[in-house]
Amino acid sequence: MSIPGHMIPLSNQYPAAIVRPNGQVVRHNPLYSDQLADVDVLEIFQALHFSGHRSQVHVTPQGTLLKARLITLNEKAGPYDSDALLLEWTPMGEAEMRLAFFQIISKAVNASLILDEIFDTLAEEIQRFIPYASGTIVILDDTQNITKVVVKLDETGQAHIQGDVQEFVGYDSLMSDLLHQPQSLILHRQPELEVKPSLIADAAQETNLVVPLIAKGYVIGFINLAGGDFSPESINLLEDISEQLAVAVENARLYWQTQNQASREFLINHITKAIRTxxxxxxxxxxxxxxxxxxxxxxxxxxxxxxxxxxxxxxxxxxxxxxxxxxxxxxxxxxxxxxxxxxxxxxxxxxxxxxxxxxxxxxxxxxxxxxxxxxxxxxxxxxxxxxxxxxxxxxxxxxxxxxxxxxxxxxxxxxxxxxxxxxxxxxxxxxxNLFHETEQQRQQLEVALLELQQTQMHLVQSEKMAVLGQFVAGIAHEVNTPLGTIMANEDTVLKCIETLSGAGCSEADRDKYKRVASDLLGLNRMATERIEEIVKNLRNFARLDESDMKDVDLHEGLEATLMLAQRSLAGHITVEKRFGNLPAVTCFAGLLNQVFLNLLVNAIQTINEKRERLPTHQGHIILTTTYDPSAESVAIAVTDNGMGIDEAHRAKVFDPGFTTKGVGVGTGLGLALCYKIVEKHHGAIHVESTVGHGTTMTVEIPVYPPKPTNS
Known part of the structure; x- marks a missing residue:
């Protein structure tokens, strides 16, 4: 509401004044000039604007009630505009003053959840109505055993919150007594008596007023005023204040407990995340x-x-x-x-x-x-x-x-x-700990796997030697045949050389002997190459596994395998080669040759077993190779017309130690090692068999090894 200045009568009967923010007095009652001089107009203006209120009440040291209200002197201003302050003084009696003071204190302590602000307001207002030389406010912790907050009050009405002052209540006899028997006390100094120091009593002052702060039936702290003339009314007033302060402290404590709980949960989550990562x-x-x-x-x-x-x-x-x-x-x-x-x-x-x-x-x-x-x-x-x-x-x-x-x-x-x-x-x-144990187990498994791989390598080599031993006689024959040719031709060549070097040899004879010697040397050269091929195949077959994969022609490996087994085929077993058009395959060639030879040996042995029962049986082995471009894989099949494998045994043929052969014929490791070698190439080996008709063993491997993936 806009209140023009000329409408406000300011006679001696109306204790009021109108002032502007800059201190200019628009109108005032001369009887209240002293009170007006004590008013900080700018401070009141700022307080009202910051609080959002239009008015506030103050109790002056002269014992009057001052009501300050924002007004405007401009008739065209809006309802919330203001350019002046209307001050009204109302004289009060004792009861009215106490009530007004109590309302001011109540409003002050309940307007904030910040203890610093509460203590500042409280110290200033108490000094106004209960003058003191010094004072102390002590707030206890939840256990009532320790001082949590200590506030010193000085004679100017200023509050000073002390630093980290944690004292045990049990060491302060006055606090301990009042904790167990809460009551208000006035203590008078007696020089002849030794007084124990206490946080809630100033030994340098003649009198000390101590009032406990009680909330929900529990003592949560104390308020002490020292060096004043404390009347019964002062005690009553301070007790009223203590009730309000206790409520305010509890509210602030609950608020900060909630904040601390949130902070504590954040801290726990932060540390938990840090240690669990x-x-x-x-x-x-x-x-x-x-x-x-x-x-x-x-x-x-x-x-x-x-x-x-x-x-x-x-x-x-x-x-x-x-x-x-x-x-x-x-x-x-x-x-x-x-x-x-x-x-x-x-x-x-x-x-x-x-x-x-x-x-x-x-x-x-x-x-x-x-x-x-x-x-x-x-x-x-x-x-x-x-x-x-x-x-x-x-x-x-x-x-x-x-x-x-x-x-x-x-x-x-x-x-x-x-x-x-x-x-x-x-x-x-x-x-x-679980991770550490798992890591130890992983390392142990790595060692065990390495040992197993080494053992497997030795088994592969042993199996190679075992199979190779079965062909020693045939290999010896394969070597002896070209050696016999070389030795037989040697005498003839020497005789040709002697004849050619003789004086009586005609030109026609010279040509004849030269042709004979040349043919014989050609035969020797072929025999030497045959021996070289046999030795090369033996060396490739008997060597340990290569450390690296290489691109190889699988047909060369199959041909070398057939050469080693040639003698064992005798005259009653024929081999048919149905080779397709294979690309070079990235593999461990020596290991795959071992697989081919094992499969070929098994085929020969099962045909021989059938021939023992049917002497007229003619064995037939088919080697088939195919390429599947869509799957980028090759297949090598070895088919025989031997005894076949019983269905009950078919699922066990790749188990280590399993064999259907007689004593001294098989170790039971051949097909098991074949299975592991093919598995090492990311391939598969299949068996198809009909009892009495024969068996087909098929090896399928990729042309290129799969690329490793990150696990």
């Missing part, structure tokens, strides 16, 4: 001590970890230790004594459920069974939390929080935080 035990433990020490601001944070191996405290000499220390705090050099103490300590702190309870000392002087360890480590306060390994709860270490520079009350937030972290560490360490 690692599967290395040392990284987990060092990350935990660094984060906990930094956040809680302790002098030292130490993790002693001995794992499952320590059955007694004396076995902890080689435990792992991880430390965090504040700058200026010396780390503990020899942590074995501390680890042994904590190990013994928790052995006696296990509850019925198998859990270990934290060990908390706000003052290490209260514990006398440390054998001087606390003094050696420079401790004043200590909190130790057990680390139990999931899932069986094995006691594997401790987290130790140490305060060295001052005593520290370990509040419930600290204990809850560390208890939760210990549980998360339990899971993280369990996962790390």
């Amino acid at each position: 690692s599967l290395d035990i040392e990284t987990i433990l060092q990350t935990t001590v660094d984060e906990v020490g930094r956040v809680l601001g302790v002098s030292r944070c130490i993790i002693s970890y001995w794992g499952r191996l320590a059955e007694s405290a004396d076995a902890l000499a080689f435990h792992q230790c991880f430390q965090y220390t504040l700058p200026g705090i010396s780390p503990i050099g020899n942590t074995a004594q501390l680890a042994q103490f904590e190990h013994r300590l928790f052995r006696n702190r296990q509850d019925n459920s198998g859990q270990y309870n934290p060990f908390v000392l706000n003052d290490v002087r209260d514990y006398t069974f440390d054998d001087g360890l606390f003094e050696l480590c420079g401790l004043k306060s200590l909190a130790v939390f057990p680390i139990q390994l999931a899932p069986d709860g094995a006691f594997v270490g401790t987290i130790s929080l140490q305060q060295c520079d001052t005593f520290r009350a370990w509040v419930s937030d600290d204990i809850d935080l560390l208890t939760a972290l210990a549980e998360h560490m339990s899971v993280a360490l369990h996962q790390a």
